[in-house]
Amino acid sequence: MNRRRFLGTASSAVVAGVGVSVFAPAVPARAAGRINLAFVPKALNNPVFEVTRAGAEDRVAELEDVAFRWVGPTTTDAAAQSQIIDDLVVQGINGICVSCNDPDALMPAINRAVREGVTVITWDADSPNSKRMTNVSIDQVTAGARAAELVVERAPAGKLAILTGTPGALNLEQRVEGFRSVIDKVDAIEVIATDPCNDDVQRAVEIVEQRINATPDLASYFFVGMWPFFADLKTMPRLKEFVAKGGVCVSLDALEGALNAVDQGYANALVGYSWYGFGTTSVDVLVNKIRDGKDAPDPMYTELFIVDENNIPEYMEKQRATGGRF
DSSP states (O other): OEEEEOOOOSSSSBTSSOOOEEEEOOOOOOOOOOOOEEEOSSSTOTTTTHHHHHHHHHHHTTSSSEEEOOOOOOOOOHHHHHHHHHHHHHHHHEEEEEESHHHHHHHHHHHHHHHHTTEEESSSSOOOTTSSSSSEEEOOOHHHHHHHHHHHHHHHHHEEEEOOTTTTOOOHHHHHHHHHHHHHHHHHHHEEEEEEOOOOOHHHHHHHHHHHHHHHOOOEEEEEOOGGGSSGGGGOOHHHHHHTTTOOOEEEEOHHHHHHHHTTTTTTTTEEEHHHHHHHHHHHHHHHHHHHHOOOOOOOOOEEESSTTTTTHHHHHHHHHHTTTO
């Protein structure tokens, strides 16, 4: 399996077990006919995808004769994503990058697009049995397992709750699979619930506060994604109190809200990776294929990094200096 590091991906504190990787080749800024690209996120109401959008737009701005569109359903909806892909094909798009709400539901639309000569890749959430060229992502199972190790280090016993996103999303299920592969071996830890928020930020906040309130002896919490940390942290006083009293909260993602959560005592540790790099790399992969016929390795995994009390100042400064473009 070939693995490449994304352009702009943070490289410190790389997770053990993730393969040695190299930079994906940059696309030469030369014109060879206009290329029309479209990115299709799971939903337009999830702020995490906006960082990928920024990466894609920044990379497109460096290229000649490449146009970029960002189009997706308002909320997580696989049927709506499928219709969007079909519409893009009719509109003459050259390349599509999609984060799949459901791998099986998206497969027919992806395959139809490929049959029509459109280059299709996925990012983050894959449809591995489709005819897409590659998946630009992280090793989701490894990320989940690393999060579990962080939980076990800090809370080796007691009740544990899991917050996830939309049921059926392959990337989230793989993270939970990796997490449970570690946690289920620890007899002293009891998983009491896996609550879906359907990628809805406000719903995620409500679930977390309600779960902590309903479980006074909760020892640890795993967020499969950082949904609650896109909200105002002050809307989660129970989570703040939970961590202050020794409860453990570990989350995937290390964007601004999650960094603030660690800095302000709402979380203990994060498993991070480059959402910005998803955007830059996906543009390069599509243009390299469309313009020069170059296939990409499948999958293309970026590195993971850990943020906790030991290096939070470093990542807070990185966020400030780059505006989150790392």
